[in-house]
Amino acid sequence: MNFTDFELIYKKNRSTIKDKNAIKSELIKIIGEENVSTNEVDLLAYTRDSSMIAINWTIEGKIAGLPDFITWPETTEQISEILKLANKEKVPIIPFAEGSGVVGGAIPINGGIILDMKKFNKIIAINDKNLTVSAESGINGMNLERYLNAKGYTSGHIPQSLYTSSLGGWIAHRAAGQFSTKYGKIEDIILGMEVVLPQGDIIEFKTVARASTGPQLDKLFIGGEGTIGIVTKATLKIWPFPKKRTLISYAFSKIEDSFEAVREILRENVYPAVIRIYDQPETARHFEKVEKAKEKVMVVFVCEGNEKLVDIEELITREKCEKYLGINCGQNPVEHWFETRFKVTETSSMPTYKIVFDTIEIASLWDKAANIYHHVTETVDKIKGVLLITAHVSHFYPNGVGIYFTFGGVPSRDISELQFYQKCWNTTIKAVIDAGGSIAHHHGIGINRSSWMSEEWGDSLKILQEIKKFLDPNNILNPGKVFVNTWKGGEL
Amino acid sequence: MGVFETLAKYKWMLPLINKADRETKSLLMKNFRSKKKNFYPEGSYKADIDNLIKCMLCPNMCRFDCGTLQASKTESMSPSYKARVGYYLSVGKIDPTKAENKEFIDLMYKCTNEENCKVWCPFDFSVVSLLETVRDDLNDKGLMPNYCRDQIEKLKSTKTIEAYNIYKTYKEKGIQNIETDGNDDVFYYIGCETMKFPDVVKANIELLKKAGIKFSTNLDKRVCCGAPVLNIRDMDLAKELANENFNLIEKTGAKIIVSDCPGCVLTLKERYQNVGIDINVQVIHIVEYFNQLIETGKLKPQNNISEEFKKVAIHDPCLIARNLNDTHSIRNILKVIPGLELIEPIYNKEFVHCCGWSGTAHWADKDLSIKEATIRVNELKETGANIFISACPLCELGLGYGLDEQEKEKIKILDLSELLVKVI
Numbered sequence: 001m002n003f004t005d006f007e008l009i010y011k012k013n014r015s016t017i018k019d020k021n022a023i024k025s026e027l028i029k030i031i032g033e034e035n036v037s038t039n040e041v042d043l044l045a046y047t048r049d050s051s052m053i054a055i056n057w058t059i060e061g062k063i064a065g066l067p068d069f070i071t072w073p074e075t076t077e078q079i080s081e082i083l084k085l086a087n088k089e090k091v092p093i094i095p096f097a098e099g100s101g102v103v104g105g106a107i108p109i110n111g112g113i114i115l116d117m118k119k120f121n122k123i124i125a126i127n128d129k130n131l132t133v134s135a136e137s138g139i140n141g142m143n144l145e146r147y148l149n150a151k152g153y154t155s156g157h158i159p160q161s162l163y164t165s166s167l168g169g170w171i172a173h174r175a176a177g178q179f180s181t182k183y184g185k186i187e188d189i190i191l192g193m194e195v196v197l198p199q200g201d202i203i204e205f206k207t208v209a210r211a212s213t214g215p216q217l218d219k220l221f222i223g224g225e226g227t228i229g230i231v232t233k234a235t236l237k238i239w240p241f242p243k244k245r246t247l248i249s250y251a252f253s254k255i256e257d258s259f260e261a262v263r264e265i266l267r268e269n270v271y272p273a274v275i276r277i278y279d280q281p282e283t284a285r286h287f288e289k290v291e292k293a294k295e296k297v298m299v300v301f302v303c304e305g306n307e308k309l310v311d312i313e314e315l316i317t318r319e320k321c322e323k324y325l326g327i328n329c330g331q332n333p334v335e336h337w338f339e340t341r342f343k344v345t346e347t348s349s350m351p352t353y354k355i356v357f358d359t360i361e362i363a364s365l366w367d368k369a370a371n372i373y374h375h376v377t378e379t380v381d382k383i384k385g386v387l388l389i390t391a392h393v394s395h396f397y398p399n400g401v402g403i404y405f406t407f408g409g410v411p412s413r414d415i416s417e418l419q420f421y422q423k424c425w426n427t428t429i430k431a432v433i434d435a436g437g438s439i440a441h442h443h444g445i446g447i448n449r450s451s452w453m454s455e456e457w458g459d460s461l462k463i464l465q466e467i468k469k470f471l472d473p474n475n476i477l478n479p480g481k482v483f484v485n486t487w488k489g490g491e492l
Numbered sequence: 493m494g495v496f497e498t499l500a501k502y503k504w505m506l507p508l509i510n511k512a513d514r515e516t517k518s519l520l521m522k523n524f525r526s527k528k529k530n531f532y533p534e535g536s537y538k539a540d541i542d543n544l545i546k547c548m549l550c551p552n553m554c555r556f557d558c559g560t561l562q563a564s565k566t567e568s569m570s571p572s573y574k575a576r577v578g579y580y581l582s583v584g585k586i587d588p589t590k591a592e593n594k595e596f597i598d599l600m601y602k603c604t605n606e607e608n609c610k611v612w613c614p615f616d617f618s619v620v621s622l623l624e625t626v627r628d629d630l631n632d633k634g635l636m637p638n639y640c641r642d643q644i645e646k647l648k649s650t651k652t653i654e655a656y657n658i659y660k661t662y663k664e665k666g667i668q669n670i671e672t673d674g675n676d677d678v679f680y681y682i683g684c685e686t687m688k689f690p691d692v693v694k695a696n697i698e699l700l701k702k703a704g705i706k707f708s709t710n711l712d713k714r715v716c717c718g719a720p721v722l723n724i725r726d727m728d729l730a731k732e733l734a735n736e737n738f739n740l741i742e743k744t745g746a747k748i749i750v751s752d753c754p755g756c757v758l759t760l761k762e763r764y765q766n767v768g769i770d771i772n773v774q775v776i777h778i779v780e781y782f783n784q785l786i787e788t789g790k791l792k793p794q795n796n797i798s799e800e801f802k803k804v805a806i807h808d809p810c811l812i813a814r815n816l817n818d819t820h821s822i823r824n825i826l827k828v829i830p831g832l833e834l835i836e837p838i839y840n841k842e843f844v845h846c847c848g849w850s851g852t853a854h855w856a857d858k859d860l861s862i863k864e865a866t867i868r869v870n871e872l873k874e875t876g877a878n879i880f881i882s883a884c885p886l887c888e889l890g891l892g893y894g895l896d897e898q899e900k901e902k903i904k905i906l907d908l909s910e911l912l913v914k915v916i
Binding site: 005006037039040041042044045046050055058059061070072096098099100116118119121140141142143146147150161163164281284285288342343344345347348349351352353354355384385386387388409410411412413 | 520550553557567585593
């Protein structure tokens with residue numbers, strides 16, 4: 001096949017590999033023949049992640065990036081040896097587990113060696129006294145959670161991608177789950193890690209509840225997106241599976257009222273596990289049958305945990321919602337959310353109509369949140385071809401929120417779908433920065449946001465870039481992501 | 493999803509589309525109209541393109557429970573990717589006629605038909621049912637893989653799954669054959685695969701006799717139900733076998749067909765409709781039947797189970813749990829066996845993990861099936877039980893590959909009937 005029938009999107013910066021056979025032989029020496037593949041049926045499977053533009057390309061027979069080798073290491077030491085080989089041969093390494101990232105982070109844009117972490121899938125131990133679980137980083141999220149549930153626990157980290165993402169992916173992209181308001185983001189959940197550095201050194205960060213041992217170096221690797229190290233094992237907080245769950249929903253006239261109600265709930269030190277505010281179009285989309293929510297802003301809450309505490313949380317949640325004239329919609333809308341929360345169908349339908357569709361999540365402090373919502377929706381709506389720009393808010397803190405925008409549209413005849421996609425992305429991100437927000441809440445940087453890192457970080461980006469250079473002088477670990485402007489203002 | 497359901501689902505978008513400018517609306521309409529022209533193959537085809545597309549564009553929401561993916565740990569085994577390759581083969585993006593693309597064709601057969609995907613799919617797809625439509629086109633182009641042709645040849649020559657007629661081995665295996673007198677209550681329909689486990693067949697016959705059932709086995713006239721050819725999609729041969737079975741069933745006059753093989757039950761009950769045959773007699777799995785016999789007092793478990801068979805873990809056959817939707821019969825029976833300690837593995841009932849031995853995967857890639865079997869056996873071992881109970885010959889075959897010789901001395905994989913017969 002030789003992939004000649006497929007248009008390769010990222011092809012300009014492919015690394016030159018002089019002797020593929022020699023590298024393959026070296027890889028086989030490290031991990032064995034059964035763990036190395038250059039078969040086309042395998043190579044094609046690793047040409048994309050789950051970013052929407054890459055999904056659009058799939059139906060059009062285009063491939064985002066093309067790897068040269070697929071490897072399945074089984075031990076940390078093997079990863080270390082592969083990294084040493086990659087440094088010697090100057091071949092890129094792209095860590096990959098479940099491929100569910102949505103910002104291009106796992107696309108092999110320069111070619112190279114895919115380091116598939118799926119064989120790192122063991123649950124090492126549950127420690128009931130410490131309330132921790134240790135696991136290898138390639139484990140699928142649902143398989144980890146199902147195991148914990150069977151043993152009477154939860155990690156509390158339940159992203160919509162739970163079925164299709166990995167522990168390593170969560171750490172790489174600083175993920176957040178649907179229940180994050182109570183249990184925190186992944187950086188709040190991880191207590192210890194084993195990491196292989198780009199040149200092959202293996203380091204371990206001790207598992208601690210909290211410590212005062214100098215700068216928190218471990219945090220550097222949470223959100224590293226496979227560019228400065230490969231996390232191989234991690235220890236997470238776990239919780240006894242909640243004894244009680246109370247489902248609450250209210251509809252508000254304005255998004256500002258819903259923001260105020262939720263802000264005041266958190267101000268009381270009350271943390272419903274799930275809070276989701278849907279703007280009016282998204283309320284129409286998800287709660288069409290809820291009469292009381294017609295043309296309103298729906299908010300759903302899940303309070304869970306100890307029965308007595310849940311009852312108090314419910315009481316305060318209701319008080320605050322009613323203070324801002326929320327209309328009680330009962331528990332049915334929340335049950336509906338539970339039933340549909342993993343039913344992702346849009347990715348399967350929109351590309352067939354050549355609709356370019358995606359979600360962009362951003363972070364904001366409370367005092368900017370409403371303004372960011374309005375500024376982004378108004379600005380993106382003006383882009384030619386945009387059909388929809390909507391939002392829900394699904395991650396809350398006493399100090400701020402994570403807002404999740406959805407855009408969709410049809411590129412006009414004069415621009416490509418990628419240009420349209422980039423325009424929507426860049427317009428959203430610029431509007432967020434202009435209105436005082438932060439460019440990402442839990443999907444990470446990858447390719448899609450990399451051109452905005454200097455605006456986000458300012459001068460401190462240089463420090464991050466120096467760290468990258470220090471740890472990875474040959475730039476072999478996931479090149480073209482996070483630190484490099486791969487899109488270059490609208491082009492590849 | 494039908495047109496009306498699609499419209500209902502996207503009704504919320506209509507006001508948003510309505511306010512778009514004329515050019516955008518016109519482009520959108522053009523895209524809706526051109527969907528087939530843009531993305532569907534030309535000419536005639538059997539592939540279910542609509543649903544292959546949906547599956548391949550999905551972010552793989554069932555991947556965590558796909559047996560072949562979990563066994564192989566390679567992305568190329570993920571369900572969405574299989575659909576993607578199926579689509580590319582169908583539209584000619586990957587040319588199936590080129591020898592170099594054989595590995596892509598093979599992928600269409602690397603599925604164990606366990607249908608865990610269906611449990612989690614937002615569209616309610618069974619991925620294998622999509623892959624089967626790709627196989628149809630491959631067959632029409634004469635591209636059936638050799639490992640499938642081998643099965644077809646065996647089934648054509650012996651009408652069973654072996655190179656010899658496995659039903660004719662009953663005498664040497666000490667299995668009693670009971671020919672019909674045309675007036676049976678029950679036709680005990682023995683699976684070809686169950687013939688590899690004579691103790692299971694003997695136990696079933698003994699139990700039916702103890703319950704006083706008038707039944708026949710008709711082993712001199714038996715042929716395979718046709719499940720393997722339905723998987724491979726040789727529909728002509730499937731119809732031929734279905735007709736033979738239909739005629740034999742008619743001759744028995746049986747009011748009910750009871751099979752020890754879930755694959756046979758599903759084939760007789762549902763899959764024959766694909767070749768235009770309707771079996772008008774009730775078809776049930778023997779576990780369900782034994783449960784009825786226990787509930788009506790015709791079978792009475794009364795002896796205490798001996799110590800060596802006491803600690804039991806259930807392995808639900810996928811087909812019984814997910815297709816026949818019966819997870820209670822096997823448990824009801826085990827619960828009334830005196831002295832038995834029943835232990836559930838983490839993945840059980842409709843969430844059971846496959847033994848690796850169903851579908852076409854064990855022909856296309858036996859090592860893959862053994863890996864899947866090993867994963868399942870390890871899950872069962874975690875229960876601490878030394879008896880693994882199932883009710884499917886393929887499960888018993890597959891799980892056997894997951895145990896090494898030393899383990900086989902300590903752990904026994906048994907059919908439910910083998911345990912039940914000890915206490916009646």
